[in-house]
Amino acid sequence: MGIEIEDKFDVTAEYDIPDLSGLAEVVGPKSYQLVALYYDTPDLRLASRGVTLRRRRGGADPGWHLKLPKAKGVRQEITHPLTRSTKIVPAELCELVRAFTRGAELQPVAQLDTRRSVTVLFDGDARLVEIADDRVKGTVLGVEPMVVRWREVEAELLEGGKKALLAKVGKRLRKAGATPSASSSKLAKLLEPAPLPKAPTEPGTAGEIVVAYLAGQVTALLSQDPRVRRAEDDAVHQMRVAARRMRSALKAFKTVVTGTDRLQDELRWLGAVLGEARDLEVIRARYGKALDGLAPELVTGPIQTRLGADLLEREQEAYERIKDALSGERYYTLLDTLDALVSAPKLGKAAAKPAQERLSVIAAANWDRVTQAYDTAQAIGDPERRELAMHDVRKAAKRARYTAEALQPTLGKNMAKLAELAENVQEILGTHQDGVVAQETLAKEAEKARQAGEDTFTYGLLVGIERSKADRAHAEFPKVWAETVEAVNKVL
Structure with a gap:
């Protein structure tokens, strides 16, 4: 697997690659002949989402290549060794695009024959930037194949390079007459799939803003799907956050987008599916850090196995x-x-209202839910029941935060500040709750160790550390709450 950081340019047939010798040592050009067969569903579900799947012969990296949509300027590329068959896509790659294909059959949809001339910038033995000059013949496969020819240049950052150098290369290419490509990939230039359908909302309305936010979260969720299937770092967390943000938005904006109760239930289900592995991942890292902070003589018995390898095994099962x-x-x-x-x-009456007018009211109402939950909790006399009720305050704060973040592009810095304040409440209550849960988990693990005849001294130390964290957060909360309420009153 690799991360691509590249710039693509359209050039004319007569374009000359400019002199790059002043930037670094120049090696090349070296020519290759590449033949790439692209796969998609008959209705181009991969291409419509910016996903490309190809089998390529020739060049320095023959094989199967799966490129996922660009995010924050980079594209993730997953490779698989070249197989003999051109009809059967490797099962591993089929699995990674399931969220896009939804079970539809993958088949060859296009072929690209490329004469590539490659120039590489070096610093000693370090490869910095690769410039690929491609003359392309693209064939759309079908009953009546269609052929298109063009030329393009790619500048890709390699493992030894820096983005500043890539920017300088791009500047020289543009000065020589290259123009940034409007297509994300060769396949997109060839096939030009129909754009994804958009909701019929009016510009400047609450409906337009809310639906655009939801669409962004759907894209975020889909982009994490292949990463989750590969158990990549932080992928489960990011996918669960996208699901939670959507569910929160559907609750907060229920007068804008209506009839989503069933969908909210399904997003809750997905969050629960993802949550088990994520919670084990977090708690394993938490205990590992705590154990690393103890002097070696204080770590007794096989506690590192129980709180490390055993939890990792459970995480993998999840x-x-x-x-x-x-x-x-x-x-x-x-x-x-x-x-x-x-x-x-399904749009409600509020969807047609001006965004500024309607969404400001919704943001304020969601913060009111936080204060109401707090007042309800504080009115409970029993300490244990009051602590349980404070969990509702945390959930309300998270919803207020997500709502404010969704509205920040429209309503500006006040929403950014509200999101920050709500997050502060969420975080300190979360610190307390995490400490309580960690103590309960440690107590259960200590009991297992005790029954196995193991030394449980270190478990007691860890329980004490977690209790201290939870108690400190509990003691700090009244001050944080008072400061937050005062600050929110200035924002709303």
Whole structure:
């Protein structure tokens, strides 16, 4: 797997690559002949989402290549060794695009024959930037194949290079007459799939803003799907956050987008599916850090195995359950429903109102839910029941934060500040809750160790550390709450 950082340019047939010798040592050009066969569903579901899947012969990296949509300027590329068959896509790659294909068959849809001339910038043995000058013959496959020819130049950052150098290369290419490419890939230039359908909302309305936000979260969720299937770092967390943000938005903006109760339930289900592995991942890292902070003589018995390897095994088992869920009809139905949500939502009367007018009211109402939850909790006399009720304050604060973040591009810095304040409440209550849960987990693990005849001294130390963290957060909260309320009153 690799991360691509590249710039693509359209050039004329007569274009000359400019002199790059002043930037670094120049090696090349070296020529290759590449033949790439591209796969998609008959209705181009991959291409419509900016995903490309190809089998390529020739050049320095023959094989299967899966390129996922660009995010924050980079594209993720997953490679697989070249197979003999041109008809059967490797099962591993089929699995990684399931969220896009939804079970539809993959078949060859296009072929690109490319005469590539490659120049590489070096610093000693370090490869910095590769400039690929491509003359392309693209063939759309079908009953009546269509052929298109063009030329383009790519400048890609390599493992030894820096973005500043890539920017300088791009500047020289543009000065020589290259123009930034409007297409994200060669395949996109050739096929030009129909754009994803958009909701019929009016510009400047609450409906336009809310649906656009939901569409962004759907894209975020889909982009994490392949990463979750590969158990990549932080992928489960990011996917669960996208699901939570959508569910929160559907609750907050229920007068704008209506009839989503069933969808909210399904997003809650997906969050629960993802949550088991994520929670184990977090708690394993938490205990590992705590154990690393203890002097060696204070770590007794096989506690590192119980809180490390044992939890990792459970985490891996949870990942297998995630993969099963992400390959089931319930998940595909959820994805279909999300597609329908952003292309043909059920809009309420509030959707037609001016965005500034309606969404400001919704943001204020969501903060009111936080203060109401707090007042309700504080009115409870029993300490244990009051602590349980404070969990509702945390959930309300998270919803207020997500709502404010969704509205920040429209309503500006006040929403950014509100999101920050709500997050402060969420974080300190979360610190307390995490400490309480960690103590309970440690107590259970200590009991298992005790029954196995193991030394449980270190478990007691860790319980003490977690209790101290929880108590400190609990003691700090009244001050944080008072300061937050005062600050929010100035924002809203």
